[in-house]
Amino acid sequence: MPDLQTIVGEIHRELSPRFGEGRVADYIPQLARVRSDRFGIAVQTVDGDVHLAGDADVSFSIQSISKVFTLTIALGKLGDAIWKRVGREPSGTAFNSIVQLEREAGIPRNPFINAGALAITDLLLAGHPPKEAIGEILRFVRYLADDEDIVIDHEVARSEAATGYRNAALANFMRSFDRLNHPVEHVLGVYFHQCAIAMSCRQLARAGLYLAAGGSNPLTGYRVVSRLRARRINALMLTCGHYDGSGDFAYHVGLPGKSGVGGGILAIAPGKASIAVWSPGLNEVGNSALGTVALEMLAARTGWSVFGA
Numbered sequence: 001m002p003d004l005q006t007i008v009g010e011i012h013r014e015l016s017p018r019f020g021e022g023r024v025a026d027y028i029p030q031l032a033r034v035r036s037d038r039f040g041i042a043v044q045t046v047d048g049d050v051h052l053a054g055d056a057d058v059s060f061s062i063q064s065i066s067k068v069f070t071l072t073i074a075l076g077k078l079g080d081a082i083w084k085r086v087g088r089e090p091s092g093t094a095f096n097s098i099v100q101l102e103r104e105a106g107i108p109r110n111p112f113i114n115a116g117a118l119a120i121t122d123l124l125l126a127g128h129p130p131k132e133a134i135g136e137i138l139r140f141v142r143y144l145a146d147d148e149d150i151v152i153d154h155e156v157a158r159s160e161a162a163t164g165y166r167n168a169a170l171a172n173f174m175r176s177f178d179r180l181n182h183p184v185e186h187v188l189g190v191y192f193h194q195c196a197i198a199m200s201c202r203q204l205a206r207a208g209l210y211l212a213a214g215g216s217n218p219l220t221g222y223r224v225v226s227r228l229r230a231r232r233i234n235a236l237m238l239t240c241g242h243y244d245g246s247g248d249f250a251y252h253v254g255l256p257g258k259s260g261v262g263g264g265i266l267a268i269a270p271g272k273a274s275i276a277v278w279s280p281g282l283n284e285v286g287n288s289a290l291g292t293v294a295l296e297m298l299a300a301r302t303g304w305s306v307f308g309a
């Protein structure tokens with residue numbers, strides 16, 4: 001295999017004629033303002049090397065990728081008790097779908113669809129006012145990435161709060177089944193802020209490193225979760241991290257991954273590397289179109305698919 005920096009550089013170069021493909025999310029007005037021809041990639045290896053190309057140091061809205069971090073915090077606080085509130089099965093529906101909630105009595109299918117993430121955020125509010133819960137999530141992400149400069153983009157949070165009718169519907173619906181312990185507006189407020197965390201590919205790849213390295217960050221030596229828990233979070237990312245596109249992502253890329261409507265994807269090559277890509281144009285199921293292609297190229301050229309080289 002050629003060296004990683006060559007592979008990353010080639011992916012960037014080969015995809016450059018396609019920059020701008022897909023559709024930028026516009027249901028959050030502030031996201032619609034992002035230039036669609038942006039493209040960044042960062043590969044952070046467990047050995048401590050980092051390989052970058054394109055806009056790898058430009059911050060973007062991590063959106064649903066934050067759900068990996070809130071799930072990690074909730075598991076740390078409550079352990080397996082969280083599985084009373086949320087399932088571990090792929091939904092086969094859109095990220096913001098409400099249909100299963102009624103049939104399944106307000107228990108969302110998994111922690112990565114919006115309903116499931118709202119249930120997890122509700123758990124993180126225990127014993128905290130919303131401001132502190134937001135602070136805890138941001139501190140955790142800074143700790144993972146070992147970077148105090150990571151911030152929340154309050155414009156994005158406000159923009160989503162102003163138009164977040166779907167999420168408000170999901171939260172109210174769960175509350176009607178007595179599945180939320182805190183006021184709907186608190187849960188939504190924290191959720192919109194976690195989604196509005198802004199990070200670059202470089203920072204995001206570093207933050208995900210614990211999942212590639214058996215639960216601890218080899219750069220800092222911090223243990224974040226046990227080896228077993230890291231493996232299980234990866235399993236959920238593989239099966240549920242791309243909503244109704246999870247099967248297709250596994251088929252083409254073969255790595256645990258979590259996407260966000262900001263156009264970012266965090267992908268994990270266990271034992272090898274944590275990878276972040278960013279390209280704002282989305283495919284029909286709301287995952288980064290070119291980000292997925294870039295990861296397919298990377299997996300093919302490195303032989304990193306979890307299903308074999």
Ligand SMILES: NC(=O)CC[C@H](N)C(=O)O
Nearest residue numbers: 063064095114195260261
């Ligand atoms: N898929 C996503 O990234 C969705 C996150 C977004 N904040 C929403 O709730 O709609």
